Amino acid sequence: MESGNSIHQKPVFWQESMPELRPCHNRTVTAQRTYGGISAAERRAGRRAALLDAALEIIGTQGVDKLTVAGLCAQAGLNERYYYEQFTGRDAVLTALFDGIAEELASAIVQALQEVAGGSAADTPSAARENAANPSARRMRPETRTMAHAAVAAGIHVLTDDPRKAQVALAVSASTPELRSRTLQTIASFANLVAARGIDFYALSTPTPDPAIGFRATYLVGGLVQTLTSWLQGDIDMTREQLIDETTDVFVLLGEDLAQRLR
Known part of the structure; x- marks a missing residue:
């Protein structure tokens, strides 16, 4: 989905969740994982785009009443936990779109x-x-x-x-x-x-x-x-x-x- 209070400022749609932290010899390091040349941030962005594309399709063809977590994730082909990684509720999805x-x-x-x-x-x-x-x-x-x-x-x-x-x-x-x-x-x-x-x-x-x-x-x-x-x-x-x-x-x-x- 291609991406206000202000036309001149790009709205902040979301804040990425904190990266995974894990202990290492009495200190904490950030786990930075890359799979197939794609970073964790890029994968999150891709999942968000897929969810928004799915929301656009559901609302545009079936109506906003059909926009449910289960239906959205099924349309996007993603586990429901990825929905909650990105959005706090339906209003957040509609606002982002x-x-x-x-x-x-x-x-x-x-x-x-x-x-x-x-x-x-x-x-x-x-x-x-x-x-x-x-x-x-x-x-x-x-x-x-x-x-x-x-x-x-x-x-x-x-x-x-x-x-x-x-x-x-x-x-x-x-x-x-x-x-x-x-x-x-x-x-x-x-x-x-x-x-x-x-x-x-x-x-x-x-x-x-x-x-x-x-x-x-x-x-x-x-x-x-x-x-x-x-x-x-x-x-x-x-x-x-x-x-x-x-x-x-x-x-x-x-x-x-x-x-x-x-x-």
Whole structure:
């Protein structure tokens, strides 16, 4: 499984258990064992990845209610003791999966923006296609819409290329109060990312950012989460590309409007 309170800091998913200690001539030494060129730490990491992959499969295909210790270990092909080596309970598994997906989303969005910024956004083939296909795009600065489209598409693709990931995100947001709080924290982190990128793109840096920037960023990210949830449930009759295009338009319209007001 590929791996927040903060987008800029990698969340700490787990702490490795203490290595085995054994006595030796009235002193203690750490046992460092390597089998087949693979260290103990690497084996633990491999078991953790297998458990998370298994959890993703179970939640994504059967639902979160089917996520049990026995079922998870059977799916991963591991003894149950390895589950307790890594996790304290089901919430810990869900949190690790959720954090991993959040990291993947952030990385995909940042990479997409960097790739667009690496060339002339207004002159890229994708920009030409967007402007030709979407009349509203021609009324906006081409580079603005291309940047927004790249970020929105990257995020939506992560969740919809593998529908199991969307199922995990939905399961976490509808689970325990602690996990719902985790969802809100992650939304806030993505809103901070959107706000920071908008401030940089529109050159709006000031000693004290206008509160409207954070408000609109939170509105956009929170609204996208709810819209994507409705779309995945079949309540919005659109193709994925239509969803991306409409979302892009909303992001750009709110961003351009605020930028003009603050300049």
